[in-house]
Amino acid sequence: MFYRLKTDFRLSIITLLATSGLLGITPFAVMRFLQGNILAGVVDLIIMLFITACMVYAWASGDTARSGFFMAVVACAGAVTAGAVVGEAGLFWLYPCLVTSFFLTEPRYAIFINMAAVVALMVHGVAFSSTVQMWSFAATAVVVSCCALAFAHRNEDQRERLAHLATIDPLTGVKNRRSMDEELSVATASAARTGISYGLVLLDIDHFKKVNDAHGHSVGDEVLKDLVALIGQNIRKSDQLFRFGGEEFVLLMSGVDQAGLRAVMHNLQQIMHKFLKHPGGKVTASFGVALLKNGEAPEDWLVRADEALYKAKSSGRDQIVYAEEVDSGETAAEPA
Numbered sequence: 001m002f003y004r005l006k007t008d009f010r011l012s013i014i015t016l017l018a019t020s021g022l023l024g025i026t027p028f029a030v031m032r033f034l035q036g037n038i039l040a041g042v043v044d045l046i047i048m049l050f051i052t053a054c055m056v057y058a059w060a061s062g063d064t065a066r067s068g069f070f071m072a073v074v075a076c077a078g079a080v081t082a083g084a085v086v087g088e089a090g091l092f093w094l095y096p097c098l099v100t101s102f103f104l105t106e107p108r109y110a111i112f113i114n115m116a117a118v119v120a121l122m123v124h125g126v127a128f129s130s131t132v133q134m135w136s137f138a139a140t141a142v143v144v145s146c147c148a149l150a151f152a153h154r155n156e157d158q159r160e161r162l163a164h165l166a167t168i169d170p171l172t173g174v175k176n177r178r179s180m181d182e183e184l185s186v187a188t189a190s191a192a193r194t195g196i197s198y199g200l201v202l203l204d205i206d207h208f209k210k211v212n213d214a215h216g217h218s219v220g221d222e223v224l225k226d227l228v229a230l231i232g233q234n235i236r237k238s239d240q241l242f243r244f245g246g247e248e249f250v251l252l253m254s255g256v257d258q259a260g261l262r263a264v265m266h267n268l269q270q271i272m273h274k275f276l277k278h279p280g281g282k283v284t285a286s287f288g289v290a291l292l293k294n295g296e297a298p299e300d301w302l303v304r305a306d307e308a309l310y311k312a313k314s315s316g317r318d319q320i321v322y323a324e325e326v327d328s329g330e331t332a333a334e335p336a
């Protein structure tokens with residue numbers, strides 16, 4: 001539960017608004033029934049019921065876009081009804097609703113909902129004691145909405161940037177290990193559902209420490225960037241490259257069979273031989289390749305590719321080793 005609240009921003013806003021709304025409205029509902037103002041009490045009850053329904057729907061379905069939209073509509077409609085039924089005192093409820101609209105639903109919907117709420121109250125008119133008060137209310141409602149829009153927009157922007165930073169390797173611009181874990185799970189689930197075959201390549205640059213030691217870390221960084229650019233130019237759009245860590249990368253390919261995988265790997269190795277260089281000469285890499293088995297878990301798949309990579313390293317480096325051959329005990333290193 002706390003995990004969902006931490007990771008789903010809109011769900012947390014829906015929960016916060018619903019909880020504070022219920023806590024805030026309950027005493028007024030009780031007071032109105034005690035004072036004999038049955039209509040206002042029933043309105044409060046209906047609003048509370050709708051708010052609860054929206055929150056329960058959001059938690060149960062995970063569809064926070066729809067429940068957020070309805071929550072914004074319910075909150076604003078409730079505030080308008082409160083203004084219409086209890087008059088001036090009810091107007092204050094609209095302000096928090098105008099602000100939260102922008103956190104519950106898309107800006108264009110929030111603007112529309114907020115405008116509709118303000119116009120409805122103005123057309124009804126009964127809540128205002130004078131025309132000046134009515135226009136002051138309209139002006140302050142617009143100012144509050146504009147500030148909320150700007151704040152929500154900035155907040156969304158920063159959340160997107162943070163999400164991007166959390167999944168991208170800053171040096172090479174490819175996705176990081178965290179994204180890889182997610183994508184491997186997606187791939188294994190998709191293979192089980194659709195039967196599409198997936199290939200996994202673990203690639204490790206050979207003697208990279210020597211490149212750093214001999215030419216400096218910045219040259220090493222350039223080699224990593226060149227490698228990523230080179231691979232990016234020679235794989236399909238649907239293939240994904242991840243930085244596994246240090247000088248190790250993972251290439252995830254979809255819709256490949258054993259023969260296709262061998263052709264791609266051979267081509268990649270040739271291209272690296274031809275184009276990947278540092279000031280002292282050629283840069284080579286070792287590859288561990290594994291085709292996803294039926295029903296295999298992502299961790300086991302990765303372990304097989306890692307074992308193949310280990311074999312490639314121990315067989316002299318600059319080699320491609322296929323996990324199937326390691327499994328069957330063949331000496332599988334494919335020489336350069």
Ligand SMILES: Nc1nc2c(ncn2[C@@H]2O[C@H](COP(=O)(O)OP(=O)(O)OP(=O)(O)O)[C@@H](O)[C@H]2O)c(=O)[nH]1
Nearest residue numbers: 204205206207208209210212217218220221246247
């Ligand atoms: N320039 C640079 N170097 C890095 C980066 N990340 C890791 N390294 C270096 O990569 C080197 C990896 O060294 P090792 O693990 O010994 O591997 P290796 O020298 O490639 O040897 P083999 O893999 O056995 O062929 C270390 O020197 C790290 O400092 C990075 O982002 N930039």
